[in-house]
Amino acid sequence: MTATEHRPHTPPEIGGLGHSRKRVEDARFIEGRGNYVDDIELPGMLHMAIHRSPVAHARILSIDTSEAEAVEGVVAVVTGEFLAGYNLAWMPTLSGDTQAVLATDKVRFQGQEVAAVIATDRYVAEDAARMIHVDYEELEPIVNPQRSLEDDAPLIRDDKEDVESNLCYEWDSGDKDGTDAAFAGADKIVTLQTHYPRSHPSPLETCGVVADVNPATSQATIYMTSQAPHAHRTVFALVAGLPEQNIRIVSPDIGGGFGNKVPVYPGYVVATAASLVIGKPVKWMETRTENLISTGFARDYYMKGELAVSNEGKILGLRVDMLSDQGAFYADAQPTKFRAGLFHIVTGSYDYPVAHVATRGAYTNKAPGGVAYRCSFRVTEASYLIERLVQNAAYELGMDPAEFRLKNFIQPDQFPYHSPTGFVYDSGDYEAALRKAMGMVGYDQIQAEKEQARKEGKLVGIGIASFTEVVGAGHGEDYDILGLKMFDSAELRVHPTGKAILKLGVRSQGQGHETTFAQIVAEELGIPADDIKIVEGDTDNTPYGLGTYASRSTPVAGAATAVISRKLREKGKKIAAHLLEASEEDLTWDNGKFHVAGDPESAVTIQDVAFAAYTNPPPGLEPGLEGVHYYDPPNMTYPFGSYIVVVDVDPESGQWKVRRMVAVDDCGVKINPMIVEGQIHGGLAEGYAMSSMQYITFDESGNCIGSNFMDYLIPTAWETPRFELGETVTPSPHHPFGAKGVGESATVGSPAAYVNAVIDALQHLGVTNIDMPVSPDRVWAAMEKANSG
Amino acid sequence: MYPAKFDYLAPETLEEALSILHERGDEVKILAGGQSLIPMMKLRFASPPTLMDINRLPGLSRINRTNGTLEFDALVRHNDVVKSDAAKANHTVSRAAPWVADPIVRNLGTVAGSLAHHDPEGDWASVMLATGAELVLTSSDSQRTVKIDDFLVDMFTTNCLPNEMVTKVRVPAHSSRGGGDYQKLERKVGDYATVGVATSLELDEGGRVAKAGIALTSVFHHNLKVPEAEAALEGERPSDELFAEAANIASQVCDPASDVRGSAEYKRHVVDVFTRRGLAKSYETAKGGLT
Numbered sequence A: 001m002t003a004t005e006h007r008p009h010t011p012p013e014i015g016g017l018g019h020s021r022k023r024v025e026d027a028r029f030i031e032g033r034g035n036y037v038d039d040i041e042l043p044g045m046l047h048m049a050i051h052r053s054p055v056a057h058a059r060i061l062s063i064d065t066s067e068a069e070a071v072e073g074v075v076a077v078v079t080g081e082f083l084a085g086y087n088l089a090w091m092p093t094l095s096g097d098t099q100a101v102l103a104t105d106k107v108r109f110q111g112q113e114v115a116a117v118i119a120t121d122r123y124v125a126e127d128a129a130r131m132i133h134v135d136y137e138e139l140e141p142i143v144n145p146q147r148s149l150e151d152d153a154p155l156i157r158d159d160k161e162d163v164e165s166n167l168c169y170e171w172d173s174g175d176k177d178g179t180d181a182a183f184a185g186a187d188k189i190v191t192l193q194t195h196y197p198r199s200h201p202s203p204l205e206t207c208g209v210v211a212d213v214n215p216a217t218s219q220a221t222i223y224m225t226s227q228a229p230h231a232h233r234t235v236f237a238l239v240a241g242l243p244e245q246n247i248r249i250v251s252p253d254i255g256g257g258f259g260n261k262v263p264v265y266p267g268y269v270v271a272t273a274a275s276l277v278i279g280k281p282v283k284w285m286e287t288r289t290e291n292l293i294s295t296g297f298a299r300d301y302y303m304k305g306e307l308a309v310s311n312e313g314k315i316l317g318l319r320v321d322m323l324s325d326q327g328a329f330y331a332d333a334q335p336t337k338f339r340a341g342l343f344h345i346v347t348g349s350y351d352y353p354v355a356h357v358a359t360r361g362a363y364t365n366k367a368p369g370g371v372a373y374r375c376s377f378r379v380t381e382a383s384y385l386i387e388r389l390v391q392n393a394a395y396e397l398g399m400d401p402a403e404f405r406l407k408n409f410i411q412p413d414q415f416p417y418h419s420p421t422g423f424v425y426d427s428g429d430y431e432a433a434l435r436k437a438m439g440m441v442g443y444d445q446i447q448a449e450k451e452q453a454r455k456e457g458k459l460v461g462i463g464i465a466s467f468t469e470v471v472g473a474g475h476g477e478d479y480d481i482l483g484l485k486m487f488d489s490a491e492l493r494v495h496p497t498g499k500a501i502l503k504l505g506v507r508s509q510g511q512g513h514e515t516t517f518a519q520i521v522a523e524e525l526g527i528p529a530d531d532i533k534i535v536e537g538d539t540d541n542t543p544y545g546l547g548t549y550a551s552r553s554t555p556v557a558g559a560a561t562a563v564i565s566r567k568l569r570e571k572g573k574k575i576a577a578h579l580l581e582a583s584e585e586d587l588t589w590d591n592g593k594f595h596v597a598g599d600p601e602s603a604v605t606i607q608d609v610a611f612a613a614y615t616n617p618p619p620g621l622e623p624g625l626e627g628v629h630y631y632d633p634p635n636m637t638y639p640f641g642s643y644i645v646v647v648d649v650d651p652e653s654g655q656w657k658v659r660r661m662v663a664v665d666d667c668g669v670k671i672n673p674m675i676v677e678g679q680i681h682g683g684l685a686e687g688y689a690m691s692s693m694q695y696i697t698f699d700e701s702g703n704c705i706g707s708n709f710m711d712y713l714i715p716t717a718w719e720t721p722r723f724e725l726g727e728t729v730t731p732s733p734h735h736p737f738g739a740k741g742v743g744e745s746a747t748v749g750s751p752a753a754y755v756n757a758v759i760d761a762l763q764h765l766g767v768t769n770i771d772m773p774v775s776p777d778r779v780w781a782a783m784e785k786a787n788s789g
Numbered sequence B: 001m002y003p004a005k006f007d008y009l010a011p012e013t014l015e016e017a018l019s020i021l022h023e024r025g026d027e028v029k030i031l032a033g034g035q036s037l038i039p040m041m042k043l044r045f046a047s048p049p050t051l052m053d054i055n056r057l058p059g060l061s062r063i064n065r066t067n068g069t070l071e072f073d074a075l076v077r078h079n080d081v082v083k084s085d086a087a088k089a090n091h092t093v094s095r096a097a098p099w100v101a102d103p104i105v106r107n108l109g110t111v112a113g114s115l116a117h118h119d120p121e122g123d124w125a126s127v128m129l130a131t132g133a134e135l136v137l138t139s140s141d142s143q144r145t146v147k148i149d150d151f152l153v154d155m156f157t158t159n160c161l162p163n164e165m166v167t168k169v170r171v172p173a174h175s176s177r178g179g180g181d182y183q184k185l186e187r188k189v190g191d192y193a194t195v196g197v198a199t200s201l202e203l204d205e206g207g208r209v210a211k212a213g214i215a216l217t218s219v220f221h222h223n224l225k226v227p228e229a230e231a232a233l234e235g236e237r238p239s240d241e242l243f244a245e246a247a248n249i250a251s252q253v254c255d256p257a258s259d260v261r262g263s264a265e266y267k268r269h270v271v272d273v274f275t276r277r278g279l280a281k282s283y284e285t286a287k288g289g290l291t
């Protein structure tokens, strides 16, 4: 499919697709009337604080809890040994590895959970947690994956049987021999070695739980910061051995997730175990530092990419070798089949016959995670590598980077496009997006300005990224989490008065589901969006689903919503035929009304139909107007876009400033353009953060540097560049209303654009790479190195 | 945040505050803007048994300009300086103020608290060293005036005694032939300096440098005044070459540490570049007063 214009079909009173409807959830957030986990107070509730390891790698010789236990107000001190008695000292990760809940044998990263204090008051719990004394025998801390895989490196996971090295996984994709052959016949091979540094999703609300296990009823109600409440319920059932019907996970308002709230964390398990044993509710809320040092990090990929090209500027093949730093436990949230997530989408927006992607992951003495921080399972790393590589290839060929891209793009008539690593891209028009971005930025004009500036000793750079994403997992055949197929669901109930409630298996964390999902129903059923309530996040009260991450809510749950709405419309048609005393085939549907074709006066509204469904159903038809649909998508969706960044670099200090940031996105059909814009703005800001200032690093001892917001930098409105947005609309051919998902495009696509811009300013000096964050000192060092030959 | 337990006092008058310090100075920490003390308590780097909140003390928020001197009371916030017309009497001060922290922190943090805290990454101490400020220290039975160079001892250490409070900070105003600047490299707004350079120049009637001040932030174990570079400027006719020479001296004298903000080599280089730029900007202002 090619780019089309999309205009709303429904009037604003109905507010279907394409209306920039104001976010209905915002009133309660702005007025401070949201309800977050930390707002939950239950009678008799106790508080938990966690004692964490100060060192990165050490054997635990002894743990002395007596001083802490003696503090007034302390109810219990929980250790790994205690949990082991309930078979809870270890738990499964979402990648099928195991993770210590509370350390029993060794600590494997700084900040690891060692013991927990349960007390009547959080301050008491914090004070007592500091009175737990642990005797450690320190071991060599392994702070990078290269060292981890050396023969003489100490074994981090000596808890596992039959494990002889720190290799966590090895996985490859594509055609090795074919790729080698393409490289043998290439005119040029362009190589880029780069590190995508460790970052952290850092939601404003940290992770937390209120676990309330009622000893009389055996009901466990667990309020937690969860992006995937149903999957978490199943994990809890498996880990804790509780009957699943007795577990109710409530994910109330969530203050941002970005992937950080996909995993199950030790604190959740300990609080639940404590509540079970003590028989009182237990609350645990992380501090900012705890969130940064122990919960799901993202990225940390060391990548070598090679592009085989011809002198005419055609890409012939791609070879990638990647080593990832997984931390102490392999805890990526990703489909079982794909050990490095969807990193093999690394072939990008370009058409060439062969590629080979080799990946390895190594254990290190760092926090576990590898969550998809605002991206679909490692797509960000992939997009970054190919877009940096393509830019460098253009320089080596002496071609303009835009021209080189245009020459190699997959063409609109090639869709569905079978990529060399096995993806089937649904639709795209990459040239249209890039040309639009070039038009917006004034590409030729800026090029001329850049040349002129260079003559005056100034440094200006232009960076492009023409990314393709893959989002909206599954289909279930290929995509699962711990065996659970990645479908999603929607349950729609239209009440007698024509108002409706929609219940979903996904969970908004700020994306605006309460606004946008109502618009999907409005589009399909003609019920005004304001008459539709959205319910999410309570497993007792919503149909099963895999949750919100990897931009999958609109592609999967959104599709389920459209399908169930259409099913109810079909049923409504029967009722309308009954009311109009006409035959179904003669009826026409028009934005919430059925009428006999050619006779609009005869209309009955969806509200009339809803009332009749309960008061006057046709004989033989099941009463009511409700239904549930489970949607297993036939394929992923492939949003794309082209971003162009212009920067000015200070040749003396290495500081750089974004002069222009033009972002053309294509996410297929938009539900709510305003919310799409917001998602893109957020992602572009996060991309800017990663490219310019943000990373979590460690010293040689494994101490985390980046454990608070003075060290882990979050850009404010002050330094965030101004964004200029544009769009093309290429519907997904397999999604019920052509949407693709947009929550992550900008985080995925933009880092390479910023970095390419800085490299572009310096490439005439011989600079070919600066690893992120491209901070002024790194820019200066690269210039110095280039100057000294 | 979960600090260790502490007692809290909130005196209503300066006399009351000073008498509390007189009696219990060793265990009492003054709470001014709290923008350094509270983060340290949160991280439990500091666990003072008692906090004495001075924010209710009346009449301590003025910025006065008298007889060539700019005077800040103890509770003058960074943002008061940003907004103040009077503060423009010293160019180094007025140009530094918007670089201190971020807008929210500036609403609470105080100039005096910043000097009393003496974080070597703090901006104000360099400004005061470059401009030759002095502080008034008051206790219940005495008052003394101390030059900034003597006040700052080493990082997080000053010669403010446990029974004393900084009540005033005095900065000489620039003359019409004076100029000053603050250059700061930060990773984002609200970040402490990777490198900060405070500069101040006074020209004589003939346009030569009569008095120069240069002080550096974040590149030594305390804020560093650079008399060698100042001496190289004084008595000389300003020129790009002269500024480059002084900047070079400053970059030699400092001793930065390598960290996540950059290598020592890089920071030294930035001291060179920023001192040169700061002097040039200071001079640009100062020469406007030449007739």
Ligand SMILES: Cc1cc2nc3c(=O)[nH]c(=O)nc-3n(C[C@H](O)[C@H](O)[C@H](O)COP(=O)(O)OP(=O)(O)OC[C@H]3O[C@@H](n4cnc5c(N)ncnc54)[C@H](O)[C@@H]3O)c2cc1C
Binding pocket: B029, B030, B031, B032, B033, B034, B035, B036, B037, B038, B039, B074, B099, B100, B101, B102, B105, B108, B109, B110, B111, B112, B113, B114, B115, B116, B117, B119, B121, B122, B123, B124, B160, B164, B165, B166, B167, B190, B191, B192, B193
């Ligand atoms: C996010 C953030 C970013 C920041 N960025 C910067 C920056 O870029 N540059 C910068 O310079 N600073 C920065 N700061 C620090 C800020 O400027 C503080 O305001 C300042 O360091 C301390 O002033 P205060 O009034 O807050 O003092 P407090 O925190 O209240 O006190 C600090 C210390 O000084 C003592 N004290 C306070 N007042 C007096 C007094 N009158 N007499 C004697 N002792 C006193 C206190 O007892 C305490 O020991 C930042 C702070 C934060 C939180």
